[in-house]
Amino acid sequence: MTQALISPRPVVWELSPYIPGRSIAEVERELRLKNVVKLASNENPYGPSPKAAAAYRKAVKSLHLYPEGPSPLLRRSLERRLGLPDGSVIVGNGSDEIIRLLCEAFLDSGDEVVVSQYAFIRFRQQARLMNADVVEVPASGWGHDLEAMARAVTSRTKLVFVANPNNPTGTYNSADEVANFLKALPPSVLAVFDEAYEPYARARSDFPISLPRLMGEFPNCVVLRTFSKVHGLAGLRVGYGAASLEIVGYLDRIRMPFNVSVPAQLACLAALEDASYVRQTLKKTLGEREWLAKALRGLGLLVGESATNFLFVELPRPGREIFEQLLALGVIIRPLDEYGLGRHARISVGDASGNRRLLKAMNSILK
Ligand SMILES: Cc1ncc(COP(=O)(O)O)c(C=O)c1O
Incomplete structure (x- = not known):
């Protein structure tokens, strides 16, 4: 194949595609898993109104x-x-x-x-x-x-x-x-x-x-x-x-x-x-955030104060390693290497069952 004589603006070489959170469909396909939980993109776990x-x-x-x-x-x-x-x-x-x-x-x-x-x-x-x-x-x-x-x-x-x-x-x-x-x-x-x-x-x-x-x-x-x-x-x-x-x-x-x-x-x-949908989402998310932060701290992790629907967590090992281990157990979180934060992860607050899945998986990895 001959090389095309086209090149982008120089700054394009410097940029990389945005790394989105891994999708449930992709992880289920690749790892042949079922019931994967995604806590990686700060989505609302309760579905649309x-x-x-x-x-x-x-x-x-x-x-x-x-x-x-x-x-x-x-x-x-x-x-x-x-x-x-x-x-x-x-x-x-x-x-x-x-x-x-x-x-x-x-x-x-x-x-x-x-x-x-x-x-x-x-x-x-x-x-x-x-x-x-x-x-x-x-x-x-x-x-x-x-x-x-x-x-x-x-x-x-x-x-x-x-x-x-x-x-x-x-x-x-x-x-x-x-x-x-x-x-x-x-x-x-x-x-x-x-x-x-x-x-x-x-x-x-x-x-x-x-x-x-x-x-x-x-x-x-x-x-x-x-x-x-x-x-x-x-x-x-x-x-x-x-x-x-x-x-x-x-x-x-x-x-x-x-x-x-x-x-x-x-x-x-x-x-x-649909104001009541928003109210209910907030109530459930803030309640689950408190539960999840406390549970993760109970595992000895440092969890930042959060004003959002996710937690910023410091890990005892590289974030990428913990991400891969959780992935194998069907839980997707977000490592933060792109921010230069190799030992942190961002974990979205899921619904009650998603959060408990994460906690169980994290507990088994950190033991
Ligand atoms: C701080 C911040 N701004 C903007 C966005 C993009 O949101 P949108 O889905 O509206 O493009 C996000 C998505 O996660 C975000 O975290």
Whole structure:
């Protein structure tokens, strides 16, 4: 075969495909196992809300038609519920798409992006794709040191990403820390708060109220949220961003024309109507999180305080080794080598039976 004379932009050589959590189907196929439990992607273990599932099934009748490109009904419903002005929400193919749109809209070669050590890895990957320089600020107690991040801003900084709470460490920044950070930032720098896990942190009295409060006060504040976690719709791929009309306008210019499918738009609209599903999910997840953290600590593991639906766990042996051993027993967790954390793992809080399977498997491995 002759070599094709094509090559990508140089920065593409530097990037690798995103490593998702191993899927149940893949592991069952490869290891010939049944009843594999996945605690690797922070999904909602309780399935989608029945209302969202019914709306999805109803959408079958419209599959021959393109969706409404800007997802107008979903945008409006979110704006109303969050107390935001018309035009301040953009819906994407997961909040991942909004991260990408922000980088595409605002970053050029030579611009700087500030992130925290151990912050959600997609920020740096998307920033690098635009040839921006990523400035990493050392973590403080595994979390974001917002004072140091504000100090790291230079005249070249365009974006600062803050995952609040953070994946994979489960840490969060308080309302006071966030307010001081926003006051310290030049108004020309966008502060992007990725709040994928906000519903799990909301009960904490010192968690910031970003929507509508901070966004109303600081025009450079952008907030990202998702339907993938507490709403149980990770498979549909829907997330959103809230920002000033000006910023949403820029993102809309470069958004793919039909980025959110008909069933996804309709199911998310219905999911927003199902407050009791969200309440029940939160109650079960927070209860199970407490049980699981205590049980893992009982095995002698160090488990971080979590404001999310997962636990950040320090292991006595390399995370990859423990991951492989658990995999052989039909339990998938997430090693964290890509974060430079060879002896840690992220374990999603599953349902009662999944968590007990994990504990039994972990116990047998650590004995
Ligand atoms: C902090 C954080 N942001 C964004 C995402 C992406 O979410 P989505 O499914 O909406 O693309 C995730 C997914 O795990 C996440 O942990």
